[in-house]
Structures are given as C-alpha cells and as structure tokens.
Amino acid sequence: MLEKIVDRKKEDLKFFQLPRREEVKPHSLKQALAFAANRDGIGLIAEIKRASPSKGVLAEDLDVVERAKAYEAGGADAISVLTDGPYFQGSIMDLIAVKRAVSVPVLRKDFIVDERQIEESARIGADAILLIASILEPDHLKDMAEMAHAVGLETLVEVHTKDELEQLLAVYDPSLIGVNNRNLKTFATDTGQTRALSDSVPSDSFIVSESGIHNAEDVASVAKAGAKAMLIGERLVSDGDPEKTIPDLKKGALLG
Numbered sequence: 001m002l003e004k005i006v007d008r009k010k011e012d013l014k015f016f017q018l019p020r021r022e023e024v025k026p027h028s029l030k031q032a033l034a035f036a037a038n039r040d041g042i043g044l045i046a047e048i049k050r051a052s053p054s055k056g057v058l059a060e061d062l063d064v065v066e067r068a069k070a071y072e073a074g075g076a077d078a079i080s081v082l083t084d085g086p087y088f089q090g091s092i093m094d095l096i097a098v099k100r101a102v103s104v105p106v107l108r109k110d111f112i113v114d115e116r117q118i119e120e121s122a123r124i125g126a127d128a129i130l131l132i133a134s135i136l137e138p139d140h141l142k143d144m145a146e147m148a149h150a151v152g153l154e155t156l157v158e159v160h161t162k163d164e165l166e167q168l169l170a171v172y173d174p175s176l177i178g179v180n181n182r183n184l185k186t187f188a189t190d191t192g193q194t195r196a197l198s199d200s201v202p203s204d205s206f207i208v209s210e211s212g213i214h215n216a217e218d219v220a221s222v223a224k225a226g227a228k229a230m231l232i233g234e235r236l237v238s239d240g241d242p243e244k245t246i247p248d249l250k251k252g253a254l255l256g
C-alpha cells in the first residue's frame, strides 16, 4: 500500500506547481509539545483527515476550519493536517485554511519524497512536516530534514520498526521521533509498539506516539512507555464533542 501511495505521489509531482506564499506567523511544534509535556504529562497533536486507506471515509463533509478550532479550544497543542489527495482526501488548501484559523503549530502530514514539497510546505505556512523513514533512505531523509530546517520548518521523523530506527540513528539523530503504532503491512495498531521502540530512542530525543490511540488507557500506556506526545486522528476526527474529549484523553497521562 505504501508503495502504491508513493508511486501515485511521484506521478502527481509531474504536474507540480509552487503555490504563493502565505503571510502567517510561525509557531514551534517542539516548543509547544515540550511545554505541554511538562504541564499535562503529555502533549497532543490532533489530526484532521477525511479518509484513510485503512478505514476508508472517516468524515467526508468535514469542515476543517471548524474542526481545527474545536481541537484548539479543547486543548490540542498542535494540529496535523493530511494534505494527500488520492488516499486521504486532503489538500494543501486544508492546511492553508487551518493555519489561518488557529494559533497552535500546524504539522503537514503527507508523503514527502521530493525537495519541492519542502518549499511548498514552507509557502503554505506549515510549521513542521512529517518525514517517513520507510519511504526515504536514511541519507536522503537526513538531507530532506536539513533542507526543511534551512527553510524554517521543523521535522517529525516517523519510524515503524526497531530496524528502521536503528538504521536511521546510524546517520541522523532527529529531535522529534514519531513511533507509528500501525503495522503498515496489516494496518493493525498496537500501542505496545511505542514501548518496544522507546529503549532504542536516544534520551535527548522526544517521542511522539502515533496511531491507534483511542482512550485514556491507551494514553496511559504510551505515556508510561516514554512518549512525551501523541498523535490522534481517527478517534477525534469523528468525535461529536472534541472539546470535551481532548481533556478526558489527556487525563490518561496521569493514570497508573
């Protein structure tokens, strides 16, 4: 599946055009998450996605601006916006609209494989981008991260397995490491993955646990495993009252 997504991305990049630059104020993802980890025990990146390859349509008629404002009002420390069109029904317009509407940092979630997407991310006002270790060779990932930093973007580097993490750490030491709890072959999620990888993460890196977090027990488990932040999509995108759900989820960090 990941291969299919990346092939389609490369195909679409043949028609790439740079958007005009948004005049927006930058906000640091890392600072926001570190602040929240101290205050609440864990930081939260709340995600906006209409659909996903594993679950199909989650929220087709989603009003992304209204949802982003509700996330912010509920206490989300940052917002992630899926900008992939073919598989997640998102677009850079979603990110532009969200960034204009909130004052928490905004993460661009996409399949970044080409340096032009980095300049694009900076122009649309993203504060940070996701770089996925399973689609970029370690050296390439390092180059892309450095290019991103040079244009003022922060990076969240996502790994799925211990092997991937160790190969990456041999060449590059990211300060924000996302552990994806989703097995990309089966799509199954297991929050235990965060625990399985946390010992291999350098102590000065910040762990963001991603995927499959649905309730306060899941939050407690990833917090105990050493995650300083979590990325939650599905659970929040279809929630009737995210302003109430977000504080309830965060309380999980104080359990057990």
Ligand SMILES: O=P(O)(O)OC[C@@H](O)[C@@H](O)c1c[nH]c2ccccc12
Pocket (backbone or CB within 6 Å): 047, 049, 109, 110, 132, 158, 180, 189, 210, 211, 212, 213, 231, 232, 233, 234, 235
């Ligand atoms: O909806 P969930 O299970 O809460 O997961 C959110 C997020 O982790 C997931 O959307 C994600 C993690 N890594 C990605 C890479 C690309 C697209 C999406 C993702």
